[in-house]
Amino acid sequence: MNNASLRNLAADMLVDLLKVYSPSGREREAVEILKSYAQNLGYEEIVVDNVGNLIAGYGQGDTVFAVIGHIDTIPWELPVHFDGSTIYGRGAVDAKGPLVAAFIGLALAKNFVNLRKAKVYAIALVDEERDSIGAKHLVKSRFKLSGAIVAEPSNTDGVVVGYRGSARFSIVCRSSGGHSSSSTENSACEKLISIWGKLKSFYSDTNSVFSTTPALLKFFCGEDAPVIPRYGEALISIRIAINSSVDEVIKTVNNIVRDFENCTVNVLDYTKPVKISIGNTAARAVVRAILQNNMKPRILNKLGTSDMNIIYPTITENIVAYGPGKSELAHTDRESITIDELCKGIAVYRDAVKEFLRLTTAQISRA
Secondary structure, three states, X not given: OOHHHHHHHHHHHHHHHHOOOOEOOOOHHHXXXXXXXXXXXXXXXXXXXXXXXXXXXXXXXOEEEEEEEEOOEOOOOOOOEEOOOEEEOOOOOOOHHHHHHHHHHHHHHHHHEOOOOEEEEEEEEOOOOOOOHHHHHHHHOOOOOOEXXXXXXXXXXXXXXXXXXXXXXXXXXXXXXXXXXXXXXXXXXXHHHHHHHHHHHHOOOOOOOOOOEEEEEEEEEOOOOOEOOOEEEEEEEEEEOOXXXXXXXXXXXXXXXXXXXXXXXXXXXXXXXXXXXXXXXXXXXXXXXXXXXXXXXXXXXEOOOOOHHHHOOOOOOOEEEEOOOOHHHOOOOOOEEEHHHHHHHHHHHHHHHHHHHHHOOOOEOOO
């Protein structure tokens, strides 16, 4: 495939996917479009599983490699526009852009893979931006890989080896109430405000991968009548430092809430932080592929979370995250990716397959 044809394919494929609004829970139409492209790209085995994940593969053998992205986006649709060099739209960078690059890149790698000794998958997961139903289903179904790349934007030359974890808490406070002119007890609102203040004071304000930081997502309290609020509820998210643990954070929140009478805390969900070695086989393969495409790899840790937090280590310990596009544009109204970034990502994914198979001694076809 010549350069012009590759650029046209990447642009058409991404624009078609972006035109279909697919926030978490509404991915079906986008999956069908990607399935059609996968068929045209030459994938031999294409399956949509019970939760809606698209799994496209080729080859056979004991060495099994995959690039795993997600096809859902956050809510809030954006206009889709292509000006000839840059594609704009919700999901352009997080993460339909990397997903398109992965599906094309792995299709191009097929010419270099010994199809009798290695199996290669391109996978589009659902629900990553919400509850990660897609990734959790892969784990539950005992899906196993020799190695994997998680397709997330890493500024095209970044190799992501760590993500913070997260936990969400619902905190409910109650009080006896009373007339607003003669309160003798802290209101439910005041208790929640105090709890939030203690959490903010306990955790550092430094927003780095090695700090744990809380965020107040929702706060409901108070009544229209002139009475002391009897009930209040807060939804709090805490990003967990790479060098910390979910258990430590849960213990801290419980200890703070315990000091307030008639207040309770419930852990809604959590994702453990993840930190992998740059020496694992998948990470080494990506580093080599970036170098082969005339870029200097940068080792990165991320403030957020990804499906890598869930996949590692159950599905594979040989894992890394990589993808084209500027990660700082994710979840913004300026979300976009250039064709040059897409094509560089395609080349890196293609070459990472070849390097992983070389490193694991699986034979490479000399086609």
